[in-house]
Amino acid sequence: MPILVMKFGGTSVATLDRIKRVAKRVGVEVSKGYDVIVIVSAMSGETNKLVGYVNETSPLFDAREYDAVVSSGENVTAGLMALTLQEMDVPARSWQGWQVPVKTTDAHAAARIEDIPPANILQKFSEGMKVAVVAGFQGIGPDGRITTLGRGGSDTTAVAFAAAFNAERCDIYTDVDGVYTTDPRICDKARKLDKIAFEEMLELASLGAKVLQTRSVELAMRYKVKLRVLSSFEEQSDDAGTLVCDEEDIMESNVVAGVAYSRDEAKMTLVSVADRPGIAAAIFTPLSEAGVNVDMIVQNISEDGRTDMTFSCPTDQVKRAEKSMIDAKERGDINFHDIVADTAVAKISVVGIGMRSHTGVAAKMFEVLSREGINIKVITTSEIKISVLIDRKYMELAVQALHDAFELEKAA
Template identity: 80%
Template sequence: MPLLVMKFGGTSVADLDRIGNAAAKVGREVERGYDVIVIVSAMSGKTNELVGWVEGTSPLYDAREYDAVVASGENVTAGLMALRLQEIGIPARSWQGWQVPINTTSAHGAARFVSIPRENIDRKFAEGMKVAVVAGFQGLSHEGRITTLGRGGSDTTAVAFAAAFGAERCDIYTDVDGVYTTDPRICDRARKLHRIAFEEMLELASLGAKVLQTRSVELAMRYNVRLRVLSSFEDTDENSGTLVCGEEEIMESKVVSGVAYSRDEAKITLFTIED
């Protein structure tokens, strides 16, 4: 069966109603004939809450225990998403990082992928599972400890799974309906881009555009994973959102694709100073 990876961010799974909405989108892809790997973030605000609990308990915390606590947010979402999919008649199972397993380095709080073996999930697909709901943002070190990938790690998890499983596409569902030429909340002339090249998206992400995490774009470019940015809150079709792809898929590229900005910089000019 063709395979699709779908990732839902924290705002897309912020409560049970939104988890139900996301599950309905997954169900439509299953009806189209796809096996689906769903990557989920923690429910909106939960990761900050968990971090606060750790820091409130132990200001000089053990990074290994920090990861064990903070990774639990994604585990809750994965279980709830799998339950919701089962309720609408879709065979689904939740997967934590150690169950796949998602093998990573031992850099707690900033781990990087080593490998994602396919055998366990492929076997369940062969047995009739249609959707694997994987907790994003987490993995397993070679010492057998839970690790986390750093903020935005669920985007990177989704791209890594798309690369490892040879997915047709990786759809990133978020609270915006695509990549814009600049922030539409600041500039009312901002336009949504239908397609953008990996290199251009990487530049925008590294310079402040928050629609995609920088590491996820780097990984997508390395393994040529086609990304699509979509809104969780709108009906979508094959023409929705923004496709992030190789330059060869873009007929005519623009000199300037977009403008990123930063609110965290100041300019100081010194006068009457000799060269």
């Protein structure tokens, strides 16, 4: 039988009624002749509650026990989903990560999947099981202990299973009905895309779009897994949602596919750094070791052997970044006069594979922002992306103006 992977997020399985609703959807796919692997998240709010229990019990917790606690939410959902399907006379069985087994690295709370041997589940399919309900977000480390993949890890679990089982498709069910040109809550002209290229989706996910976890898109692109994003709350047709696929599978697309934003950004500047060979490594190595996720980097022109180095990072990592730089200065690794943090900025990005073959996108973007009186603080570009840092108070205005300027409400 062909295999289909279906993933349901926390809002889709938040109550017993919602579990019954998605179980009926799984039953429809079984009736079409599929063997189905269902990946489930914890019921909405459950993981946050479990994390709260851990933090309250042990602020400096053992990460192995953290994983043991927080992974239990998915186990509950998997069991309830299997029971619901059985009540519908659909042969189903729940699977925890270690039972598959989903083999991961030993980085507790941030493990990466290394292997998913398909033999155990395929054996059960051959014996008449029609649905394997797998707890997402978890696996088993080299030491035999439970591991978790980090927040949003169920998306990655689903794509990894689709690759391991050579599934026909991986359907990601969520509380939105697809991928939009931008956030519909900010721009009422936002349009749902029928198809989007892996590279575009990867950029949008990494730049702030919350529809798919970045690692899941990376996996899908590497293993050519066809991903479909669709709503678990609406009736579905065969062409519902958004298909994330190879660029070659898209006949025509706009130059710009979408506008992404990230609200919680900070701009940090090391003022008057001694400019010498190796200074960038001396700055960004300790930042990396401190777990600071640096994004945009700009170095000013050097004068009299001094320069300013600016970079962006999430606002909740500012204190960690400041401590890292002060420690490096005290060790004598770097020398600077001051460190300045601006925590009232936002990142706005335009993304599109069409930018490879079309000129003028940057000029148009900058012209639009200028016309709206929005000052650009930092600019970075890649082959299919242009990102800018602006004052956060202009974020929504910038998104709406760029969406209008690139006419993203119109199909290609």
